[in-house]
Amino acid sequence: MDEIIRIRGLKKSFGTKEVLKGVDLDIIKGKTTVILGLSGSGKSTIIKHIVRLLKPDSGEVWVEGVDMARADEDEVYRMRKKIGYLFQSGALFDSMNVYENVAFPLHEHTNMSEEQIQKKVRERLRTVGLNPDDVLELYPDELSGGMRKRVGLARSIVLDPGIILYDEPTSGLDPITSDLITRLIRNTQQELNVTSVLISHDIKESFKAGDYFAFLYDGKIIEYGDKEHFQNSTNPYVRQFLDGKA
Ligand code: ADP
Ligand code: MG
DSSP states (O other): OOEEEEEEEEEEEETTEEEEEEEEEEEETTSEEEEEOOTTSSHHHHHHHHTTSSOOSEEEEEETTEETTTOOHHHHHHHHTTEEEEOTTOOOOTTSOHHHHHHHHHHHHOOOOHHHHHHHHHHHHHHTTOOHHHHTTOOGGGSOHHHHHHHHHHHHTTTOOSEEEEESTTTTSOHHHHHHHHHHHHHHHHHHTOEEEEEESOHHHHHHHOSEEEEEETTEEEEEEEHHHHHTOOOHHHHHHHTTOO
8 A cells, every 4th residue: 555644653642631642544645534533532633743733742753754753844844835734723814815815825835926826826716616706805704614615725725735634624514515515625636636634523424535534532543444344343432433422
């Protein structure tokens, strides 16, 4: 198997609370891997290590052969350009309109001309199903929840990253909008041929988008496999989660 991310023995505590107790996880290139687990189990904490928003207490976080736990600042900067990150809050900059929000990473990380940037921003808004002419001038508070997620998604793919991390992209959305965003993630994955890591507590949604599934419980990945493997899991914690009793 061709793993683009390889996490080994990842441990992280906040104060006296040991959240990650030795996470081992491989992310396969060109596929979507879903990290499942209860709220507060440490899913966001795992992916924050992939972009080095957090440093582990111990363990290794290899991304394309670079250990993000030990990379120097230049390397972290270089790697972050290759990784799109859609935050749990989906946070857009409130004081910037849609154009400025989506263009932000291009201004930050490239030497592209304003004309090239405009072209790219329009292209990526179309990728997420928005008509640029309708939305470019709007501010986040003028957008619906679903549109904000789309704009956030456009921003996270504007640098053509090879890897995209989605932290609960459908949380807080109604079922129909959730379904749309999930399809969009699937389409984006296929159109751009990226590797995706998707955090979800919604098992049904995630089955529509994921190729592989990892279940985080008590600080460790206790189940991993494809959809069929997962659905047939005999692990009691996984079963509770699958049957909606967790
Ligand atoms: P999940 O994404 O699975 O809901 P998180 O990774 O956000 O879980 O959080 C796991 C646990 O770690 C929670 O108990 C949370 O309160 C705690 N935690 C996360 N980040 C911090 C932080 N920066 N400081 C202190 N505690 C944190
Ligand atoms: Mg989280």
